[in-house]
Amino acid sequence: MSSEPIPLGRALASFDALWSPRIVTRVNDYDVRVAKVEGGHIWHVHDDTDEFFLVLDGELHISLREPDGERTVLLPQGSVFTVPRGTEHRPYAPAGAAILMFEPTGTPTVGDRHDEIPDHVDATTGHALDT
Template identity: 90%
Template sequence: MSSEPIPLSKALASFDALWSPRIVTRVNDYDVRIAKVEGEHIWHVHDDTDEFFLVLDGELHISLREPDGERTVLLPEGAVFTVPRGTEHKPYAPSGAAILMFEPTGTPTVGDRHDEIPEHVDSTTGHELST
């Protein structure tokens, strides 16, 4: 990890892959990840951890399956949202977005229960950011 400030715009400009997070830094046992996203991800759940999202650019939608039914939250640029642990959810960005996520190191982006990793996901735990 860098011992210098990391401009997020420069970090985002360093890659093009969608749904493929880059780890920009670590805080204790947590990764701070950025990703470019467009289209749909998959329905998934994190059994033991919440998942924090900050929209840096664009707009992110997160569909949630909750005990009282399904709903979708809309996160415009600058908005934050935390998906509670154990909540099945599916992020999607119809027009594309850049996001920042904060989650325990090693947390797979496809959740804890999955049979198949989608073709658009090339790493389930993020790549180190190249500088």
């Protein structure tokens, strides 16, 4: 990890792949990841950890399957939201977005239980940032 400040704009400009997060830094045993997203991810769940989202640019929608039904949370630029552990969810960005996520190191982007993974979704635990 870098011992210098990392401009998030420069970090996001260093890659083009969608739904393929880059690890910007680590905090204790957590990754701070940035990603460019557009279109839909997959329905998935993280059994043992919450998932934190911060929208840096654009707008992110997160559909949630909860005990009392399905709902969608809309996150405009500058908004944060935490998906509770064990909640099935599906992020999507109809017009594209840049997001920051905070989750335990080694957490797979497709969760612990998920649908079939389409080609446009990178099943990863995060990629090193090349700046």
